[in-house]
Amino acid sequence: MRYTIEEIRQMPEGQTFDCKSIHIEPKALANTIVAMANADGGMIAVGISDKTRRIEGVDQDKAHLNEILSTPFDFCVPSISVTTEFIPCQDSEGNDNHILIIHVPASPRLHANQADEAFWRVGDKSRKLPFEERLQLMYDKGERYYEDTPAYDATIEDIDMDAVKAYMKRIGYGKSPMEYLQENKGFLTYKGDVPQVSTACILLFGKHPQNFFPRARVRFIKYYGTEEKVGREMNVIKDVTFEGRILDQIQKTIDYLETQVKEHSYLGEDGLFKTDREYPKFVIQEMTVNSVCHRDYSIKGTEIQIKMFDNRLVFETPGKLPGIVRADNIRHTHFSRNPKIAEYLKAYDYVKEFGEGVDRMCRELSAIGTKEPQYNLVAFIMKATVWANVLEEGQENTISDQKRPESDQKDSKTTQKLPRNYPETTQKLPLDITPVQKEIIDFLLKCPYAGRKEISSHLDSLSEDGVKYNLKLLQQKGIIKRIGPNKGGYWKVLIFE
Structure with missing residues (x-):
């Protein structure tokens, strides 16, 4: 996606974006490039002051610009294959100039600076990794790129080009779908004359992804009560599975979960109509997106399972927490196991800003008096539990109940009839x-x-x-x-x- 100079000036610095002055030393710039490559990748705008957002430009100092351009190769170990572009602008002195955009890919390797220091991107900062985290990250990098491996027996005919076109329109890509697949993200590569279609390509753009990955799906199970029972005491009251491409799975899952969430609607003391929910809408979306986006797709024996009990939602996702993310730092630490899938979902606004979703989710749960999500690993399944905001008995109703005709609602003992003339x-x-x-x-x-x-x-x-x-x-x-x-x-x- 090509940005205008004004769009870049307005971008907040964060996990995947940073501004740097043209006067920055290559050694300092290398830390930011290394941090982004080790994390989720990102974009660096050189020639805009990171403190004042003043447009300095880069044309006035060709020698220093050349040092900046060589930084990913001369000051990063191993070197990082960035891409660059120059965007025309007028600098603060009113002269025609350019700013340099450095696109840093999320790398499958661990990178360091010349002093052998490894960095990690946390929000808008580049944090030096201690030895233990550096070692853990090096191990996890190896499993990160399963999404790049070829989908066995997949051909170009298995790609839905209309889905590719829709995404290209979303990101403003002007070439043909085939050019996009061949020139970006390694979605389509060649081994000799034989096309190799990546796992990510099938999951995002495949006509029938489950033909290649049968358990790459989401299953919703609703239980009566607060425990999961089996055999003669089995208490399952709903069991629904959502398949298709990743975007379809997420949309269908969120829409269906919304029909199962209970609400309590009432007239407040201030005379205004209010609604309390078991789970905030953003929490439902964030937990679903995280499960689909960060699951380990190399684990093929089970699907994502979302289990709803009377007092909690449990999201069971194949794969441990990725990278250096742990239960005690998940609120402010981000690592995409599947960065191409994460970038795709960001274009569709399901990923708002890398690293901010869990923190916002915790704030919204705290606002309704509910504790933060709990994470624990059981075998190879990460279980994330979200506790419900338990509503008063007899006053709750699901969203699906609200959408039913009024004649149907009268028969429901759990539905509160809403006032007709609320302010x-x-x-x-x-x-x-x-x-x-x-x-x-x-x-x-x-x-x-x-x-x-x-x-x-x-x-x-x-x-x-x-x-x-x-x-x-x-x-x-x-x-x-x-x-x-x-x-x-x-x-x-x-x-x-």
Whole structure:
């Protein structure tokens, strides 16, 4: 995806993006390149000050630019095969100039700098790895790229080119589907004259992925009670399997889980209609995406299983926690076992920003008084448990119940009939609030941690720039307030206090 200079200036520094001054020393730049290559890859914009975001450009110092260009080869051990591009711009002095974009791939090897120091990307920092973590990462790198291995007996005919086209449109790639597959991510390579279709290609773009990977699917099992019973006491009340390409599996699984989540709708003391849920929507999505994105696809004997009990959801995923991720650092440490699959899902907004999803999930669970997810490895299965926000007995109903006709709802003993004339949000809003701004306020009441991109996705008619403009107006009117930093804070709607 090719970015404009303004888009790059607005990008927040994080797991996969960093800005660097043209004056940076190659030895210092090597640490960032090494850290990204060891983690999930990323993009470095050279010629933009990381402190002020002032556009310096790179044309004015050709000798130093050449040192920068040679950094991945001369200062990284082993060398890192980056790709580069120059984007035209006007620098802060008003002169025509360029910035340098360095695309760093996630590497299957462990890299270090010239001083034999290995680094790892954590958020917007490059952290030096201690010996134990460096050794663990070196071992895990070997299993990381199963997604690159050829899918046995797969041919070009097994690829759905329409699915490839849809993804190309999403990322703004202008060539043909075949060119994309041959020139990017190793999806399609050749052994002599014989095409080799990668595992990731089949999982993402295959016509029938389960023909090659029968257990690459998601199974949902719902139990009556809080324990899993077998034999004559078996307590399974739902058992549904979701197949297809990875994107289809995720969409179908999340949609179905939403029909099983209980809700409690009621009129609050402030006269506003409120809804409590067993599990926040973001938690349902994040746990599903993590399971599909980070499972070990080389383990072929079982599928992902999501088990719903009366008091918890358990996500059972083949494979241990990847890389140097552990149960005690998972909230702020990220490693993609399948980086190509992760990058694909990021383009479809299922991965918001590498390394931030678990932290946000923990915050949302804490906000409803529920403890953080628990992770434990049983044999080769990682079990992640999310505890429910247990609703009052007799007051909960599932989303699927709400969508049924009113005549059907009357027969349900567990469904609370909703008030017909509950107050609208607009009753307390100033008259000069536009319909779009009302939609933004309604969304922020439900999702206070949402960013501009997420709000824009919810409001199909409004771009991210439009969201930014309207948020500023609402702040000026004293209707909303930003609590905390841009990264990690949340929106507070003041008018309902």
